[in-house]
Amino acid sequence: MTIKIKEPKRIVIDTDPGVDDAVAILLALKHPNLQVEALTTVAGNVDVEHTTTNALGILKLAGRSDIPVYRGADKPLERKTAHASDAHGDTGLGGVALDTEGVDTATGEAAQFIVDYTREHPDEITLVPIGPLTNIAKAVTLDPSIVDRVPELVIMGGAEFTGNITPSAEFNFWYDPHAADIVMRAGFKKITMVGLDATSQAFMSPGTRDLLRRLQDPIAQFIYDITEEYADFYWERRRLVGAELCDALAVAAMVDEAVLEFVDANVEICVDGLCEGRSVVARTERYRDRTKNAAVGTRVDTKRFFELLLNTLFPEHEAEMAPIITHEYR
Ligand code: RIB
Ligand code: CA
Numbered sequence: 001m002t003i004k005i006k007e008p009k010r011i012v013i014d015t016d017p018g019v020d021d022a023v024a025i026l027l028a029l030k031h032p033n034l035q036v037e038a039l040t041t042v043a044g045n046v047d048v049e050h051t052t053t054n055a056l057g058i059l060k061l062a063g064r065s066d067i068p069v070y071r072g073a074d075k076p077l078e079r080k081t082a083h084a085s086d087a088h089g090d091t092g093l094g095g096v097a098l099d100t101e102g103v104d105t106a107t108g109e110a111a112q113f114i115v116d117y118t119r120e121h122p123d124e125i126t127l128v129p130i131g132p133l134t135n136i137a138k139a140v141t142l143d144p145s146i147v148d149r150v151p152e153l154v155i156m157g158g159a160e161f162t163g164n165i166t167p168s169a170e171f172n173f174w175y176d177p178h179a180a181d182i183v184m185r186a187g188f189k190k191i192t193m194v195g196l197d198a199t200s201q202a203f204m205s206p207g208t209r210d211l212l213r214r215l216q217d218p219i220a221q222f223i224y225d226i227t228e229e230y231a232d233f234y235w236e237r238r239r240l241v242g243a244e245l246c247d248a249l250a251v252a253a254m255v256d257e258a259v260l261e262f263v264d265a266n267v268e269i270c271v272d273g274l275c276e277g278r279s280v281v282a283r284t285e286r287y288r289d290r291t292k293n294a295a296v297g298t299r300v301d302t303k304r305f306f307e308l309l310l311n312t313l314f315p316e317h318e319a320e321m322a323p324i325i326t327h328e329y330r
Helices: 019-030 048-061 110-120 134-142 144-148 171-175 177-185 206-214 218-238 246-255 302-313 315-328
Strands: 009-015 034-041 125-129 153-156 191-194 260-269 279-283 294-300
Touching (some): 019 048, 110 125, 110 134, 134 177, 177 260, 191 246, 246 260, 246 302
Parallel strands (some): 009 034
Antiparallel strands (some): 260 279
């Protein structure tokens, strides 16, 4: 697959690594059309101490400790805290401990950094939240005018027709529904919402995991290792075999429009009650009186997604991986 080189999109990833966050961050670091300028961390999959340590470790593993990490919110705005350690392991990376010797967070809190950095670089920084939206909501509360200087928000979160933490709510929005509500109503110029309807199609097959093990590559081995327990979770809880790479799809959607289709929608968030954390997606082609506030992901070209992911991460193996990818996602 040829990757068209254009002016890289400057991004800040807000993240709760997290197994699929780790894959998303590695993809973003390697893709020539993305320029990762900072990571901001948030509590979600696991506590913010671990998500922050994991973010530092992922950057060190990738040789990118030049990228600053700003630690963020340690709990939701109003809701009681929670976690997803059943899927991601107690420390967030499936029991894998990364080397963080000699690296540390940057000075400053995540939400304030987001406000300041987007002020210093107006209309330049795309925010990519792939965890609960607590930091983004805090940034909006600190400075509501932020919505005028952020060109796009690319969110992994929500769903049109399904849920994963409850039958009607996706984890990131469920973990902090008040934050999701603030963000969806803030008036950002462009929100791209990559929800579960799409990410359920970005499901790494067992054959792909086995391929990773055989590449004799430290990053491939890392992804293989961190997805071991994650895959066990999908079997034990969902009787699915493989691993859903939710966050990586959000990153892929930024660099290849053909990976994911979208519909225009008005998205509202249920902040409490039975459907707490649910994103109510009203497609504006159907609900013509509603105002669009997001583009919501629908159909995925799964083979194209995995070609993008694997060829970006392991370009030297493109030829030998091609027939395997075709077979796995035919
Ligand atoms: O529901 C999937 C989302 O929740 C992903 O971002 C995953 O990392 C977890 O945070
Ligand atoms: Ca995440």
